[in-house]
Amino acid sequence: MSAYIQNFKKFRPLLWELIARDIKIKYRRSVLGVLWTLLNPLFMMIVLSVVFSNLFKFDVEYFPVYLLSGQLIFNFYSESTTNSxxxxxxxxxxIRKIYVPKxxxxxxxxxxxxxxLLSSFTALICVMLATKVDLHYTVFLAPIPLFFIIVFSLGVGLMISAITVKFRDIMHLYSVFVTALxxxxxxxxxxxxxxxxLYPIVMLNPLTNILQMLRxxxxxxxxxxxxSILIAMVECGVMLALGLYVFYKNQDEFILNV
Structure with missing residues (x-):
């Protein structure tokens, strides 16, 4: 384990460079740049709030906040796993040129x-203030569900990134899966x-527990x-362990298939 930790520390500067590159590529040639990470969830919330709160008459108090908190969790899962x-x-x-921890x-x-995700959380706080929703002390517990969704998404990302190297069709099928999810x-x-x-099926969805925790x-x-915390810990632990196992078992063959 210590060898893995030392290896990670050695390549940590590369990780920061990869993160910066991903952000720069995403917002390249964009006038507002990273500001879109704050504006995008706000615009989506406005559109969906108008449609669903009026057309379908959902009787949910503070529906914009209810909606944005749900978007925050699901959109992060969708974006992080799809990109992974x-x-x-x-x-x-x-990968073919030099050794890098994959x-x-x-x-x-x-x-x-x-x-x-953090930008969307900032947008959520702004919406709560704008709609005069009370900010309770429990807001400081929000990092708990956010941590769980990050760990769960990392596990899924590790698994599907390894599988996609061999089976490229996953890239097309996964979008269908995310829509159904x-x-x-x-x-x-x-x-x-x-x-x-349908209720027990939705409750079996790991994202539901994390989402309800945030709300x-x-x-x-x-x-x-x-x-709810123990369930989330088990689900995230199992998913991360499964992702690491699948990734570890297949990483030696990446160079032959990329």
């Missing part, structure tokens, strides 16, 4: 998405409208329950 999927393939030229490419994608995550709708047969601390002045 191509992390190895897009750095194939570098997991750094995945971590850099998740870290660059984390910057967007969005409808099985209570981002837009309240859990109370779900039929009885609890931000909106409802609720401290995360011990059961």
């Amino acid at each position: 999927m191509s992390a190895i393939l897009s750095n194939g030229a570098l 997991y750094l490419f995945v971590i850099s994608r998740v870290c660059s998405s984390t910057i967007n 969005m409808y099985l995550t209570p981002v837009i709708y309240p859990l109370s409208i779900l039929p009885k047969w 609890g601390v931000m909106l409802y002045n609720a401290i995360p329950s011990l059961s």
